[in-house]
Each structure stands twice: as structure tokens, then as C-alpha cells.
Amino acid sequence: MASTEASLKEAMTSIEGTIGIALVDYSSGMALGTLGGGKDLDLNVAAAGNTDVVRAKVRALEHLGLNDEIEDILITLGSQYHLIRLLKGRNSNGLFLYLALDKNRSNLAMARHQLRSIEAGLEV
Template sequence: MNIESALKEAMAVEGAIGVALVDYESGMSLGTIGGGGVLDLDIAAAGNTEVVRAKMRTLATLGIDDTIEDILITLGDQYHVIRLLPTDRGSLFLYLALDRSRANLALARHSLKRVENHLEI
């Protein structure tokens, strides 16, 4: 599935506010859907790039030879899920913001994994 189809599928997750595919080397979004007046996805993508980079530096400093599957940030009203794609597909992550009152976090993570598996870059 192409980027647009993948983002649309991620937006179908119950409680989705917005979704982006982001290159964490450049901090640029390859595509976004949603956000509306609730969330500026370009700013969120750039900010979450720093989160991913920091976590990767920390793993390297600790000598942990493993990969990050996802990073979860919980806010009072929202969940933010950062799902890293395998490195053989570039320096990319899917970023999904969810309304916490309507979302099922386990299903959202499962859905993002399915999107990741079918995404063609």
C-alpha cells in the first residue's frame, strides 16, 4: 500500500486524531492526515523526531544492541504512538495521535503494525 493509503488506514483507528509518516533523519513528514485544530502534525513530527533520536542515542550509550518497536507518550487527553519502521526501509516512523477517551491502545498498536507491514516506500 502506498503512503496515502497507509495513512488513511491508520486514521481509521478508533479515536485517531492525526497520523504522519516521518523521516527522523531530516525531521520532515512524508505525509500527514488529520490533526485539524487539535494538533499541528508538522510540528509534532519534528518534535517527535527529537524523541526518537534521543532514545536511539541512549540505547547506543548503554550499549543495548536492539531496535525500538514503538514509543508511547501518554497525555491527560491523548496517546501519542511512535512506531519505527525497520531500518532496512529507511529512517522512518509512523506517528499516530489518539483521543484517549475513545481509543483502545492495544488495538491502535496492532493496527499500526499492520499498516507498517503493508506500507510500500
């Protein structure tokens, strides 16, 4: 099992095209850890904003009466992919990984696969 810091470093180095990554608590909207980002992507602001996205989707599932769970949420921008992966397992309820990718330098299918592997090894 890997720590938050080790998992974020793994994402930054192993997922091609990564701009930034954060581990976020969607009950509070706070980033528990961030790596990358920069002047064009404030990961703390992104964490708070994407918390609203996750909460809205969770509410929508409840209102629809769907007995299912969110695996991930993809937001496609002109030059970036933003991938939100809700964590499953013990001690991870209410957490998600937020990954921002450069659209021209990344492979979305591989990024999803690698993020799933990172999640499996993450110890919160």
C-alpha cells in the same frame, strides 16, 4: 503493498480514536505525509518534535550498549496517546509512523496491533 497515502487513510479510518497520523523521516524531521490533525494538533510541528524524541532514544540505546531496536514509543498525555512506531524493512530506515489518539475513544492495545499491520503493508 500500500502507498503512503493509502496507509495513512487506513489508519485514520480503521484505528478508533485517531486524531492524526504522519509518516516522518527522522533524519530530517520532515513529515512525508500527514492526515488528520487540525488546529489543536499541527502534525508537521509534531513530526519535528517527535524526531527529537526518537533521536534521543536511539542515542540512549547506543550509550547503553544495548543490542536491540525500538519497536515503538508511547507518550501518554492527559487526554491523548501519542504512539511512535519505527519502521523496519527495506527502504524504511530512518522513518517512523506517528499516531495521535483520543485517549477516551481508543483502545491502545488494538491501536498498536493495527499500526503494526499498517506498517507491514506500507511501501515507501
